[in-house]
Amino acid sequence: MENNLFKEIYEILESTVNDPRLEFEHKVSQDGKERVEVYNKEQHLQFVCEVVMExxxxNIDFEGENE
Known part of the structure; x- marks a missing residue:
């Protein structure tokens, strides 16, 4: 399980770092409505970091909660 997780995280980070675009469209759903927000490179990197952290x-038990 963890090996697949690390591979997926690596692929996400690699594609983000190597993406030459300066603007990124993100679909945001809130209160049953969907809208598109445009993120600059820094905002997009922050978003990707938050996704990877989540x-x-x-998927990983750091405090022995699942033992």
Whole structure:
């Protein structure tokens, strides 16, 4: 499981770092409505870091909670 997770995280980070675009469209759903927000490179990198952190938190037990 963890090996697949690390591979997926690596692929996400690699594609993000190598993406030459300066603007990124993100679909945002809120209160049953969907809209598109445009992020600059820095905002997009922040978003990707948050997604990767969530993936790690949801899949790796750091505090022995699942023992």
């Amino acid at each position: 993936m790690i938190e949801n």
